[in-house]
Amino acid sequence: MSERAAREELARLRREAARRRARRTQPPSSPSDHPGAWRVEPEIHALDLDDGRIDPDAAKVVRRLIRHGFEAYLVGGCVRDLLLGRSPKDFDVATSARPDDVRSLFRNSRIIGRRFRLVHVLFGAGRVIETATFRRNPQPQRNGNGEDLLIRRDNVFGDAHEDAARRDFTINGLFYDLDRKRVLDWVGGMPDIERRAIHTIGDPFVRFSEDPVRILRAIRFCARLDLGMSPDVYDAIVQCRGTLAMAARPRLFEEILRLLRGGAAHRSVWLAWETGVLDVLLPELATFLSDEREEASVAWRLLSEVDRSDVANRSQDDIVLWTALLLEPMREACLEARDRVDAVAEFLEPIVDRLNVPRRIADAMRRIVALLPRLEAGRPGRFAHTQLYPHAAEVLALSRAARGMRGDGEEAAVTADRVPHFATQRRRRKRTRRV
Numbered sequence: 438m439s440e441r442a443a444r445e446e447l448a449r450l451r452r453e454a455a456r457r458r459a460r461r462t463q464p465p466s467s468p469s470d471h472p473g474a475w476r477v478e479p480e481i482h483a484l485d486l487d488d489g490r491i492d493p494d495a496a497k498v499v500r501r502l503i504r505h506g507f508e509a510y511l512v513g514g515c516v517r518d519l520l521l522g523r524s525p526k527d528f529d530v531a532t533s534a535r536p537d538d539v540r541s542l543f544r545n546s547r548i549i550g551r552r553f554r555l556v557h558v559l560f561g562a563g564r565v566i567e568t569a570t571f572r573r574n575p576q577p578q579r580n581g582n583g584e585d586l587l588i589r590r591d592n593v594f595g596d597a598h599e600d601a602a603r604r605d606f607t608i609n610g611l612f613y614d615l616d617r618k619r620v621l622d623w624v625g626g627m628p629d630i631e632r633r634a635i636h637t638i639g640d641p642f643v644r645f646s647e648d649p650v651r652i653l654r655a656i657r658f659c660a661r662l663d664l665g666m667s668p669d670v671y672d673a674i675v676q677c678r679g680t681l682a683m684a685a686r687p688r689l690f691e692e693i694l695r696l697l698r699g700g701a702a703h704r705s706v707w708l709a710w711e712t713g714v715l716d717v718l719l720p721e722l723a724t725f726l727s728d729e730r731e732e733a734s735v736a737w738r739l740l741s742e743v744d745r746s747d748v749a750n751r752s753q754d755d756i757v758l759w760t761a762l763l764l765e766p767m768r769e770a771c772l773e774a775r776d777r778v779d780a781v782a783e784f785l786e787p788i789v790d791r792l793n794v795p796r797r798i799a800d801a802m803r804r805i806v807a808l809l810p811r812l813e814a815g816r817p818g819r820f821a822h823t824q825l826y827p828h829a830a831e832v833l834a835l836s837r838a839a840r841g842m843r844g845d846g847e848e849a850a851v852t853a854d855r856v857p858h859f860a861t862q863r864r865r866r867k868r869t870r871r872v
């Protein structure tokens with residue numbers, strides 16, 4: 438989508454979102470609309486989460502805050518993952534204590550962030566417990582027409598229930614009270630955990646317009662946690678996907694990497710492609726994947742191989758992930774090119790610009806793809822002594838596996854489980870009906 442088309446689309450979406458807000462004359466069903474007026478009493482679920490699964494450092498932070506008279510809970514992704522029976526990646530704490538209070542309670546801590554100040558409490562082996570003061574969903578800044586929903590400031594302190602309401606999805610808005618062993622639910626997250634469903638807190642259309650990056654988060658949680666997406670969230674993603682063109686580019690770059698990590702790259706990219714999100718972020722890849730040719734299946738299988746390597750605990754470098762994502766279209770760009778480096782550079786230029794891909798990564802991708810024929814022929818030469826070589830070797834291994842080749846380059850039988858089941862389904866072009 439061109440910049441102009443994206444702006445027009447955004448203006449249209451904002452008008453629509455403003456209309457939706459104005460139309461609400463009933464008591465607020467969306468906590469994000471009326472943070473202060475929303476339900477203050479949570480649903481309480483007595484639940485004894487196994488202490489052994491809770492990070493002792495996070496528990497230490499919560500307990501010390503409570504001992505000093507503050508409210509403090511485990512929140513967000515860690516509560517969600519514990520309830521879904523998964524191991525949380527990290528543990529976050531939300532508290533009524535202000536950043537300076539937290540800082541003075543923990544000598545091993547530092548305040549970070551300019552937009553919203555958080556405290557990182559530091560423990561051994563580089564472990565960090567992010568401790569944030571309760572905040573409320575800021576009222577979006579309005580332009581002259583009162584239509585702008587995009588949130589640009591996010592730094593207003595609030596109460597626990599407001600902090601729950603400002604979060605993105607109901608499953609991410611649960612608070613765990615460690616000592617009383619209970620989950621506090623202001624947002625209807627527990628039923629969604631049980632149903633394994635993704636719902637935004639409030640109107641998905643409004644929430645995605647406020648922060649389009651939430652679209653990518655919805656895709657990530659669906660794909661990684663194997664959850665179902667409610668139809669209203671799906672439809673809002675399809676309708677709001679154009680707003681991603683206006684999101685902060687470094688956030689987009691990071692979120693795409695997060696889609697590729699965690700063993701659900703194939704599913705994530707498939708969802709992004711199917712909803713038309715990929716057409717906005719990486720139209721070069723979206724078009725390539727829509728093709729019926731064998732090369733498109735190889736691109737899908739590459740993503741499955743990225744997932745396999747993740748499951749096998751071979752966590753890949755950013756360079757490897759980005760190269761694997763775009764490898765097949767980059768190869769295509771090199772076909773019949775006299776200079777492969779130039780051909781890849783030309784292919785990558787608009788992507789680097791659109792997604793703020795750091796130069797370091799783009800240069801590495803160019804070099805790897807340019808040298809791939811030599812690597813495939815087993816003639817790496819002096820390149821084998823460079824720092825980039827291990828990454829290139831990973832890309833080669835993934836590529837060989839995706840093409841059904843053995844490590845030595847010989848063809849191996851493609852096993853049934855290599856065939857991407859998502860890619861074989863027909864793409865539902867739902868968005869063409871709705872937009």
Ligand code: ATP
Nearest residue numbers: 512513514515526529603604605609610648650651
């Ligand atoms: P992961 O396990 O991948 O880290 P997470 O849910 O913990 O998933 P984080 O990015 O670490 O994701 O964010 C922590 C919490 O902060 C989320 O669970 C959610 O409650 C809230 N959050 C993060 N990003 C947003 C956003 N863009 N809008 C609203 N709430 C958000």
Ligand code: MG
Nearest residue numbers: 514515526527
């Ligand atoms: Mg997290």
